Amino acid sequence: MRARLDIAYDGTDFSGWAVQPSRRTVAGSILAVLEQVLGADVATGLTVAGRTDAGVHATGQVAHVDLPDPVWAATGPTLLRRLAGLLPGDVRVTALAEAPAEFDARFSATFRRYEYRVTDSPWGADPLRRRDTLAWPRSLDLERLNAAAEGLHGEHDFAAFCKRKENATTVREVTRLEWHRVVADGVLVATVQADAFCQAMVRSLVGAMLVAGDGRRPPEWPASQLTRRERSSAVTVAPPHGLTLVAVGYPDSPGALAARATATRRLRTPAS
Incomplete structure (x- = not known):
């Protein structure tokens, strides 16, 4: 069966999500605990x-994992609490449930939504929020920020704001961007x-x-970078x-989940 995991984490002490040899990662931490509870x-x-x-x-991170039916039947009711007792304090599985077989955490997704927090207070970030709030050394104008955001809405080639990967598209559709x-x-x-x-991309836009x-820079400047077809050296990547x-x-129905996954794979996977 396929299980959906809803996940939260403080990324400060992780080397990102993906498993990396000799590095502490979110996926590595979750897999280690799943192996401890369920077996290798x-x-x-x-x-x-x-x-x-x-x-x-x-x-609001989401992932899926596949488990043998007998294992889920035996451990499903207690698995969430067992994970809570073993995972490190900076990562939590906040929900765990059986998902339709058509569910794919990556390819079935219809949107991802991020938030970026910045303070322009002269005394810096609140000590209790310093891990998730950037202290900006200059005063920021809300109207100018939203004017800059307006030009980045819609479907564009965001090559100027991306670290390009070979044979991967940099065309994306930004459906919401506001301050x-x-x-x-x-x-x-x-x-x-x-x-x-x-x-x-998100940190470059910010x-x-x-x-x-x-x-x-003028509010029109970020949108002017959309004419570029390569990474813009003038764009600074905001701290993580x-x-x-x-x-x-995600779509609501299994049929829509499968259709979305098929369409996304067709869009994102380069031709051989």
Whole structure:
């Protein structure tokens, strides 16, 4: 059977999601505990919606894993609590449930939504939020930030904002991109949503908008980079710790899940 895992983590001390030899990663930590509870090679095919970079956090990450039916029948009711007792404190599986066979955490997703937190307070980030909030050394104007964001909406080739991979497309559709200032503490939050993101894309978009927000570039400048077909050296990648994956969306029905996965594979997989 296929199990869906909803996952949250503080990415500060992880070298990203993907398993890497001799490095502490989110996937590595989860797989180690699954092996401890279920036995070696029982849980297979761990697949995630978004492979976050080192230092990036998540409150709404989603993954799937395949388990033999008898194992799920025997351990399913207690598995979530057992994982909670064994996982390190900076990663949690917040929900665990049987998913349709058609569910694919990566390819069935219709959107990924991130938030990026920035403070322009002269005294810096709140000590209790310093791990997920960037302290910006200049004052930021909310109207300029949203004007910069407006030009980045829609489907574009975001090559200027991506670390290009061979034979991989950099065309993405940004369906939501906006800033708001939190009344309680004055922190600025960017919400960025798209069908998918290429590597470093969200942090590059944020970096381009920040220099428009503090007045060093005009609000039209980030959108002007969309004419480039290669990584722009003028775009600074914002630090990872301000970024959190907050939600991943999926269709409701098994048929729609399968159709979405098929369409996404056709779109994302380069021809041989």
